[in-house]
Amino acid sequence: MLSDKKICEFEKKINYTFLDKSLLTKALIHRSYGNEHRDFKNINNEKLELLGDAVLDLIITEYIYIKFSNATEGELAKLKAMIVSEPLLAEVSTEIGIGSYMFLSKGEELTGGRERNSILGDVFEALLGGIYLDSGFENAKEFVLKYFVDRIVHIDENLDLVDYKTILQEFTQKEYKKIPKYIVLEELGPDHNKQFKVGVKVKNSIVGEGLGRNKKSAEQMAARNACGRLEVKLHETL
Structure with a gap:
């Protein structure tokens, strides 16, 4: 398990100190870890992830x-679907550095589990679930918004999340009764x-x-630039 030094190091990274350290440990245990450690056969972060998913949904x-x-x-x-998405959650987990603290099986580790988006996204939600149980909604909210507010403000700059082709098509159909053509x-x-x-x-x-x-990527970039020229920005439509 995590040493006191590692726990302190991690808590400093996230700027949150757990009252119940066991919640932090459980949040970091991937189910694969139990395959190699009998004592952890039925101990993993999946229930915390389920809870964290619901808390994140409400906060956002x-x-x-x-x-x-x-x-x-x-x-x-x-x-909301763009924000509460696997790529963005994994991005936040990577920024925090959660991957290096997770408990994974050797197999998961050898196949790149510490960098896999699905695992990183899940562990962020599990960590959030742990914070919610440890000290309530307001602290969980503060934790989430610290990482997400700026990303929400600049979400229209993220080509991996924003489908500019669809946004442009919806705009041109509404304004001009025309569908954009890509060449x-x-x-x-x-x-x-x-x-x-x-x-x-x-x-x-x-x-x-x-x-x-x-x-495909060139068309997305073209659509984004067209949205800028036609002043069709995501936040302006909202």
């Missing part, structure tokens, strides 16, 4: 409900390191261009 929903007070239910649901303008570089330059047309005019290592 409350925050965006207040911040984007003019948004519709559908718009808030889309935004490859240029292929750059050798075959083993090719890049695609893509343009997106609306009403026969190119309104955005994007560069990417494949057509």
Whole structure:
């Protein structure tokens, strides 16, 4: 288990001191660990993860409900889905450095479990569940918002989370009764390191261009640039 030194080190990282240290330990135990340690066969972070998922959902929903007070239910649901997502939770876990403190089986560790998004996302929710049980909702809320407020403010800059092609299409259908068309303008570089330059047309005019290592990423970048040019930003629609 974690030594007192390691516990203190981890608590300093997250700026939270557990009253019940066993909750912190349990939050870090992946179920695979029990396969190699009989004493932990039925001890893992899955129930804490379930609880943390519900707590996170409420915290984020409350925050965006207040911040984007003019948004519709559908718009808030889309935004929440982008925020409470595996990639973003894993990103936060990586920022904190949770991966190096987790208890994993040797097999999971050898196959990159400490860097796997699904495991990192789950352990963040388990940690949140532990904090909620340890000292209540307000401390859990403070912990979450410390990592998520800035990400929410700048979420429209994250191409991995925001589907700009869909946002642009919804806008052009509503405003112009037209669907954007994507065309490859240029292929750059050798075959083993090719890049695609893509343009997106609306009403026969190119309104955005994007560069990417494949057509899909180039189209997303083009759509993002088109949204900027047409002043269709995620937060403005909310």
